[in-house]
Amino acid sequence: MWKRQSIAAKREQRWAWLMVAPTIIGLLVLNYYPLIQTFILSFSKTKTFGAMEFNGIQNYTDMFATPEFWKATWNTVYFCILTVPVGIALALIVAILLNAKVKFKSGFRAIYFLPMVCAPAAIAMVWRWMFNGEYGIINTIINAKVNWLTNPTTAILACAIVAIWSSIGYDAVLLLSGLQNISKTYYEAARIDGAGPIKQFFSITMPMISPTLFVTLIMRMMASLKVYDLIYMMIDQTNPVLPEVQSLMYLFYREAFVAGNKGYASAIVIWTILLIGVVTIFQFIGQKKWVNYDV
């Protein structure tokens, strides 16, 4: 009996190893080896024919001495500031509206979700056209002549508008699933106690939705600190406004695959990860003040 048990346990273990093997080997080859490589590369200099040479913290000191790098860091943070609060607030409003008793609810939900199933490349294309300074429909609508994509202040604003438009539906769906978990009895009790809609929002909806809101916020923040495809499609590499708008990941792409400075590019990506890490840690510290888990 004892022995059979252990044979069975051994067999189970062999099966388990076999079943996790493809994933684990894949992760080691595709992710963990590259992770170490990127780290090493960030301390190396690219030479001709792809040879590398250790050069200490040179890449980092070069990076910190480059205004373009600091500008890209600021652009990334600024993009995050422009998109995340407004995007999440609008998504919350959409979620609350969708949570109300409305007809055609799933139709509305499908419409708001639409950008999610479209390639950012295609979405950016039409927005480029709408923001076109000469013939764009947006200038016609607002009856002005703004060179949206060739002026540094408006170019990043235009990218932010597209990013918000693209993400509202997705965030709203996540928040909506949080809202649907709130029991209606809370609102009934509040109504009996004479609490108005605004009071209800702040004393029931907000605390109850805060855990979902926090997850959505973290996710949106990480995504916007990694922004690349949208800006790449909206702002051409030949656009003179590029240095004023490019994000860290855009700079990374250009350094690694256009200029061929793989070591320097690796330093940029390590920096970006540290930035994301620090922002996320602050989020987790800050959440204690507003996220309510005991419901």
Added chain:
Amino acid sequence: MKADSMQSGRRWTTALTYFFLIVGSLIMIFPFLWMILTSLKSLSESMQIPPTIFPAVYYFSNFKDALTSLPFGALYFNTIVMVFFRVICAILFSSMAGYAFAKLHFRGKNFLFTLVLVQMMMPSQIFVIPQYEMLASVSLTESLFALVFPGLVSAFGTFFLRQSYLGIPNEIGEAAYLDGCNQWQSFVKVMLPLTGTSVAALTIFTAVFAYADLMWPLVVNTDINLMTLSSGLATLKGQFTTNYPVLMAGSLFAMIPMLILYLIFQRQFIEGIALTGGK
């Protein structure tokens, strides 16, 4: 009296709710409408000031121009191959690993699962250069395999399906075991079919994100015949910098396959992504 004012108050709230939902929907739909309308205009009409809303003359040759300037057949094929294999790999390997992590006992389990969790937290850009170098060192860039490569395994899929296996009571597996199934059989015949909803969600999630990916296909395949719809579109942008009717036609071609799937499986798309959400 009081009931009356409450009733009218509620009617106002409902009216406002519809009003904002409809205005929002119009903002969401307008870019798509504008894309279609522009794709049907001649170049000179598209640059008319003030712009016409509906095309004065319906002009279908933009679609022909888009088709002749980009090998859309190849782009569709490459995208489908990439999405298909990424989805298959994610489902197959993640189901196996997810099951093992959830239901089996083995040495090194916690450590190996930590590897999965840590990978999930890292942005994919950190892997891009070495992944590219790896492929280049065996001359596998400029290939269909290169498009699939980063998606051969999925840490997120493993994590996500593990959750789903954890939700299945152990007794079900034990019953199968007592009926004479070995671990593999009880996994394939009994447990795997119970995770259908999660597998569907993972399929949609993987497909949508693979389809949207731009940096990797752009980097790894520079031959236009090996590009995906996304990276091909980025190339079209360079060719027709100002010919927006053709660019809109091309964008429509790139969007249509996913849009059709979305129209058919709308609920599954939204619920699947909500389920995988919070990643």
